Every structure is written in structure tokens, then in C-alpha cells.
Amino acid sequence: MTATAVFHRSLGNFLDTIRIVRRRFAVRKASYPRIVWPVWLLAWILLTTAVFLRLDRAAGVLWGEWPPGLARFTEFFTVFGLGGWYLIPAALCLVAANLTDWRSLSRHTLMIVYNWTCFAFLVLGGVGLSGIAVNLLKYGIGRARPLYFDQFGVLSLHPFAMEARFAGFPSGHATTMGAVFGIALLLFPRRWYIALAITACISSTRVFVGVHYPSDTVAGFGLGCAGAILCGLIFARLGFIFRRNSASLPIRKTTFRLGYWLSMPP
Numbered sequence: 001m002t003a004t005a006v007f008h009r010s011l012g013n014f015l016d017t018i019r020i021v022r023r024r025f026a027v028r029k030a031s032y033p034r035i036v037w038p039v040w041l042l043a044w045i046l047l048t049t050a051v052f053l054r055l056d057r058a059a060g061v062l063w064g065e066w067p068p069g070l071a072r073f074t075e076f077f078t079v080f081g082l083g084g085w086y087l088i089p090a091a092l093c094l095v096a097a098n099l100t101d102w103r104s105l106s107r108h109t110l111m112i113v114y115n116w117t118c119f120a121f122l123v124l125g126g127v128g129l130s131g132i133a134v135n136l137l138k139y140g141i142g143r144a145r146p147l148y149f150d151q152f153g154v155l156s157l158h159p160f161a162m163e164a165r166f167a168g169f170p171s172g173h174a175t176t177m178g179a180v181f182g183i184a185l186l187l188f189p190r191r192w193y194i195a196l197a198i199t200a201c202i203s204s205t206r207v208f209v210g211v212h213y214p215s216d217t218v219a220g221f222g223l224g225c226a227g228a229i230l231c232g233l234i235f236a237r238l239g240f241i242f243r244r245n246s247a248s249l250p251i252r253k254t255t256f257r258l259g260y261w262l263s264m265p266p
């Protein structure tokens with residue numbers, strides 16, 4: 001197949017996707033569950049404030065005094081909070097889907113490819129959009145990191161300094177983990193506690209490696225989770241992965257399967 005044919009197929013798939021999204025937005029009313037966002041926002045602010053008042057100074061004082069074994073453990077696991085672990089595979093999946101000749105696939109294969117494409121879009125949206133938001137916030141706020149506690153103290157703000165040392169609040173890694181938790185919560189709501197334990201532990205490693213205060217991680221985690229849930233609500237409106245639920249969060253469709261190993265009930 002020539003490069004020109006591949007290009008035309010790719011462009012056609014992209015335009016088809018845009019048409020599907022626009023058509024579904026047009027015919028499906030903007031009906032979302034009555035989630036009390038102001039209450040959740042207030043709870044997020046109060047929890048972040050409480051953690052700041054109770055834990056941040058202690059984290060700054062204790063930085064560099066953690067046991068060597070704990071330091072090595074957290075340095076290893078903290079890298080799993082990098083957005084690239086989730087964004088790159090999602091982007092590659094979308095590229096592969098965009099180059100696929102969908103019309104040549106069997107019905108079973110078509111559903112698998114379709115579900116993987118929707119899942120990749122969800123990951124890219126939940127992790128990517130919250131990642132953009134957290135970077136705008138952290139450089140706009142400019143909070144100094146715990147590494148510089150002795151020099152700047154627990155609350156030193158340098159808005160738009162555009163330096164890594166003044167990019168502490170919120171935590172980008174914790175935001176990524178919050179988005180991962182939000183996606184897992186939507187897909188497997190009965191197993192939310194497992195996802196919360198894993199993602200919260202990875203988020204907390206940012207404190208032990210000395211690059212974020214506890215309140216940075218709490219704020220970032222909440223931001224990422226909210227971003228993922230917002231993406232899930234939009235997906236439910238479009239009919240991708242989820243079906244709408246007027247009383248609570250979207251419900252995963254029974255037709256959503258990524259393979260046998262993920263064919264468990266939600």
C-alpha cells in the first residue's frame with residue numbers, strides 16, 4: 001500500500017470520528033447527573049487546607065531524614081506517576097487505530113478495536129487535560145518545593161517564576177494518579193478501594209523524595225480525579241464506554257471489553 005493511500009485512510013478515519021462526535025453531541029441533550037460539585041470542591045479545599053496546616057511543616061523539617069530503605073523504595077515507585085506511562089501508550093493506540101482499515105475487520109475484532117480506541121481517548125483526555133491544568137496552576141502559583149524549605153519556608157509563592165523549584169503546588173505526579181484513580185473508579189466502581197490504595201501510595205512518594213508537600217499531593221490528586229470524571233461524563237453523553245445515569249456517575253456498558261482479562265463485572 002502506498003503512502004498516499006495510508007494518508008487518505010488516516011484522514012478519512014479522523015474525519016469520520018469528528019463527524020460521529022459532532023452528530024452525537026447534536027442529538028444527545030446535555031443531561032448530566034446532579035453531582036454536587038460545589039460540595040466536593042469545598043471538601044477538596046478543606047482537606048487540602050487541613051493537610052497544609054497539620055503536615056506540611058513537618059514534611060519540610062523531616063526532608064532528608066527518612067530511612068535510606070524508604071528513600072530508595074519511594075524513588076523507584078514515584079516514576080509511575082509520570083504522565084508518559086499513560087499518555088504515550090494511549091497516543092500510540094490512537095495512531096494505530098487511525099491507520100487501521102476498519103471496514104476489513106470482523107465484527108468481534110471491530111468491537112475490540114473500537115473499545116480500545118475509546119479507552120485510549122478516555123486516558124488521553126483524563127490524564128492529558130488534567131496535566132495541562134496542573135501545569136498552568138503550578139507555574140501560576142509558584143510554590144517553593146520542600147527541597148528549599150530551609151531557604152524559603154513552608155509557604156513561599158513566586159507566581160510565574162517559571163522555574164522547577166517554584167512549581168510545587170499542585171503535584172503533577174499526584175494529578176496523574178488522581179486521573180488514573182478516576183478512570184478506574186468509573187470502570188470498576190466496586191473495586192475503587194484497590195485503585196485508591198495504589199494511586200494514593202504512588203502519590204505519597206512525592207513527599208518522601210522531597211519534591212512536594214503533602215498538601216501538594218492532595219490538591220493534585222483531587223484535580224486529576226475531577227478531570228477524569230468530567231471526561232467520563234462527556235463520554236457517557238456521547239455513548240462511548242459508558243451509559244448515562246441521572247442519579248450518579250456514568251455506568252460502564254456491558255459491551256465494553258478490552259479482552260477476556262477485563263471482562264469482569266464493573
